[in-house]
Amino acid sequence: MREIVIDIVRAIREARHMNGWRPQFEAALKKLAEISSAMDERTLTPPILVGGAAVELYTQGAVNTGDFDLVSAQQSALEVMMMRHGFVRPSGPGVLTRVGYTRT
Template sequence: MSAYRPEFEAALRLFARASEAMKARGFPAPILVGGGAVELYSNSAVTTGDFDIVTPRQEEFEGELKQLGFTKPVGLGHTPLGWVHPELRLGFEIVSATVLNGMADRDRLVLIDLGEDGEVAIISVEDMIADRMGQYASGTAPEMLEQARQLFILHGDADLDYMDRRIRHESGGDYGVADLKA
C-alpha cells in the first residue's frame, strides 16, 4: 500500500479493523464510499479529509470506532455526525444505510485484503464515477466532473455499459460515459 499517503493508509487500516469487528459480531461489513473511495481508486492523486461510510448498523459501527480511539468532536466548526481519530485528523462519517440508495450493484463491491488488519469493502469504481457525475449534474459540485474524469482515465478496465447506465441514472439522464471523454 505504499502508493498512498501515510495518514490515509493508517485510516484505511483502522477501517479494516472496525469492519472485521462488525463482521465478527454478525453484522454486514461497512462500505467505504465518497472521498475515501476516490482517494483509494486514484492512489492518493485526489485526497480526502474524511471517510464516508455506509452501514445499516450505525450505532454498532460507531461503538467500534470508539473502541479504536475515535472521538466525536463537539463545538463550533465541527459536524455532529463525524468521528475523528486523534492521530490521523481524518474524519469518519456514516452517510447512509445503503450504497447509493440501493441502486449500486452489491455484487460489484470491491474487497481489499489488508493482511492482519482485515478486509475492507469499497464501492465499485463504476458506481463511484456515477456518484461523482450525479453530484456534478446537481449543479452543487462542479469539481466532481474532474474527479470522475480522473477515475475514468485511471480505470480503463471498468465496465462501460454498467457505468453508463449508472451515470444516466444518477444524473437524471443528462450525462453518460461519453461526457467523461471530453
C-alpha cells in the same frame, strides 16, 4: 462481508509495494479494516467507504481526500465500534455532521 475486509487488507499490502498512498491514508485504511473486521466477527455488516476516500482508494492515490465518509446499515453499532477503536465524537458549536468522529 468477510471478502470485503480481505480485499481492503490485500489492497493495503499491495499499496506498500506501489507506494501510491500517503502514510496517513494507509493508516486510516488499516483502522477501517480493524473496525470492519471487528464488526464482521460479531456478524454485523461492516461499513462501506464512499466519497473522496473511496476515490483515493480506487485511483491508488492519484486523487487525495481529507476524510473518510462511511455508510452503514447498522449506524449505532458502527459508532460503538469506532469508539472502541479510539475515536471520539466531536461536540460543541460548529459541529454540523451527524457523525463526525476523530481519532484520539
